[in-house]
Amino acid sequence: MAKPFIKWVGGKGQLIPEITERLPEYVKNGLPYIYVEPFSGSAALALHLLDSEHPPTAVILNDINTDLVNLYNVIKSYPHELLACLKVIQSEYDQLEDKEAKQPYYYAKRDEFNTREADDIRHAGLFIFLNRAGFNGLYRVNSKNKFNVPIGSYKKPNFVFEDTILQASKALANVEIYNQSYEDTLSHLEQSNKSELPAFFYFDPPYKPLSESSSFTSYSKDSFDDEDQEKLKSFCDLLDKKGYQWLLSNSDTTNLDAENTYFDTLYSNYKIERVKASRSINSKGSERGQINELLIRNYSNMDLFTKLNTFYQNEHFEKFINTLSLKGILQYDYFVNWAKVLNNIEPIEKELNLLNTAVGKDNIESVLFDIFESYPDTIKVIPFLLAIRDKSVDILIDKTNYVHKNFNFKQKYFLKSDIDSLVDFVMQSGLGELIKNKQIKSLPDYCTGVEVGLDSNGRKNRGGTQMEQLVESFVAIFCHEHNLSYLAQANAKKIKDTWNIDLHVDKSSRIIDFVIYNAKYNKLYFIECNFYNGGGSKLKSTATEYIEMSRFWKDQNVEFIWVTDGKGWIGTQNPLRDYFERHNLLINIDMLQNGYLEKIIII
Structure with missing residues (x-):
């Protein structure tokens, strides 16, 4: 598994779960994209993504620190030569018995490193030696670009971590590595992104110090002050306008002063979240512990979903x-609304039973007339038996002259002539013959079936x-x-x-x-x-x-x-x-x- 090969102040190994959770969906889902890290540092997230199930299609790493970028390139291209160099240093250092004996060796190697006259492989080996033997794993230079971290108190530091270097070399094989300003990564991306793939930027700039004693932002001879933080924000604005997604981490200035909302104000138009992080590198052991850090991004899941490339x-x-x-x-209740069917039958159940006495009668017309005349409420059942909901219908009785006859089933009074017409309607509709011939044996059951059929419309x-x-x-x-x-x-x-x-x-x-x-x-x-x-x-x-x-x-x-x-x-x-x-x-x-x-x- 590829993992960072150096200690680095602010390294993001511990925050990888928090960052991974907030990655754009196309990254999580394994779709093609380009990953860009303008402040690479230990490259913890880059190595994690490169070693993941769905690595980026392409990766652009950049850092302003020339010594660090040289180390990347040596590990990428000459891992075995670097390991050979480190084994020599390890052997020489291990022969020195105590810190007093080790100090001259450490400072001699620091002086050699600061001349920057060694070849790239030797210089990369010196970098790892100083990183592992120096105080708390710091990398710090003065205004003259001289590495000035004193020796640490490690009794037996290890400089030869072969598996880590070889895995990192494999992961970096096709990575573009630059030693320029973070702003130059945009032009490198646009020159190489001919397929117009989505690009995701992760920014891990030198953090804004929470106090003077915590100011370890001198990773290069040039400091990174508030003006630089604000310049970086302008670059993020540019990326946002171009449609690129980015996520940025930085210190939370409210840790020590709740009123100091520097980043909340600076990035007020973007999504800001606070996550817990441990200070693994600090000059004072008492100050190492859980603090808040900021994760700021220009996308939400909604934005990415609605703006899919x-x-x-x-x-x-x-x-x-x-x-x-x-x-x-x-589901089971999809087919029939039985409550509705039974509710429709219940008010006419008595009338259905009265009409049911006509079933099988040869003189069906006279029987129907007698029932309708004696129990007019039975007339309202006729539409139910014919699966219609209308109170009245108009029947075309003369096609040539387009003449209609109206049949009203719910008028207040029925004359004998009205009842004759209604009996004729029942017979002409075919319902009468079905009742006469016992093809309908139970009108209540038949009407229930009709209601079930009508309910299918629902x-x-x-x-x-x-x-x-x-x-x-x-x-x-x-x-x-x-x-x-x-x-x-x-x-x-x-x-x-x-x-x-x-x-x-x-x-x-x-x-x-x-x-x-x-x-x-x-x-x-x-x-x-x-x-x-x-x-x-x-x-x-x-x-x-x-x-x-x-x-x-x-x-x-x-x-x-x-x-x-x-x-x-x-x-x-x-x-x-x-x-x-x-x-x-x-x-x-x-x-x-x-x-x-x-x-x-x-x-």
Whole structure:
């Protein structure tokens, strides 16, 4: 495993888990990208990424420290020669019995190092020797670029760490290494990035000292003061405008003075997080311990998701299509709403039983007339038996002259002539013959079957409801885990009443399936969800509507997330792709299950 080969003040080995957690999604997911580290130092993060399961496509390392860059290049190209040099130094140093005997050797090698006349391999060996034998592993030079760290108190320091050097050499094999200003890394990137891959910059500049005694920023003969910190921020602004993602670490000035919000003010328009770090190198042992450090970045997971480089659009869209749920989301209550069916039957159950006495009667017409005349309420059952909900119907009785006859099933009074017409209607519809011939043996049972058939029209709505319930299960857990609040089936008034946020709406009746609110960033996220088992024009119209809806809410700083799924999209990909290519959020159930809400909502 590749790991740092030198001790380095502010080395990021201990912060790798925190930094890795905040890497852009394309880095985590193994997509092609270029990694750029303008202040390489110990290159802990670079070596970690190079040795990971999905290493960067290309790496650019840079440092202003000429001695350090020489060490990189020697380890990259001449690892075995360097090890041979270190073995000689190790043998010579080990023969010296105590610190008093070792001091002349150490200072002689420091003087040799400061002449900078040795060849590159020898100079790199001296660098490692001084780094391992010097006081607390410091690298510090004065204004004349002279290394001035005194000897340390290590009894038996090790200079020959063969596996580490060989693994680092392997990792650095194809890395571009420069000894220039951090600003020059941008031109190197743009010259080499012919494929226009995304590029991720990690900045680990000399930290702003928290006190005079902690000022160890002289890694080169030039100091790095507040003016340099502010110049670096301007460079970060430039990268942000060019669309590059970057993450920067630095000291937290509020550790010693809560009022000293230097970086909070300087980087106020970017995301700032505080993480715990240990001071592993400090001149005073009593001051080594847990303190806050800052991680600052110009991207959120939402930004990266909505601004995916064109390079990734096909991959992401194919992932969406390939993970669509082909088996559907049917649950047991999808098929029939039995409560609704029985509620519709109950008010007419008496009348159905009365009409049931006509089953099997040869003189069906006279029997129906007698029932309708004696029990007029039975007339209202006729539409139920024919699977219609209308109180009256108009029947075309003369096609030539376009003449209609009206049949009203719920008028207040029925004359004999009205009843004759209604009996004729029952017979002409074919229902009468079925009753007469006992093809319908039980009108209550038959009517229950009719209601079940009519209820199938509600499956579309139930499918939508079940999709909403499924999505809400993820939304509820997500909001609970991250201390966010949400509303289901919310309109502008409900949002105003809950969070005191005013929204201009395109429709007064507009209802949003789910609204998530992040109070920390005063940010709203709207989620619309649907599921399509089949194709049709509805899918295209929905995609078109959501394109406009997304634009409408974006103008009000609201992020619109579309959660959709179903095999209907397999044959209707064009409108879906049209929506996706406009850089709007599009996820399916599989993506919900794999934590995509955490990837796209700023926490």
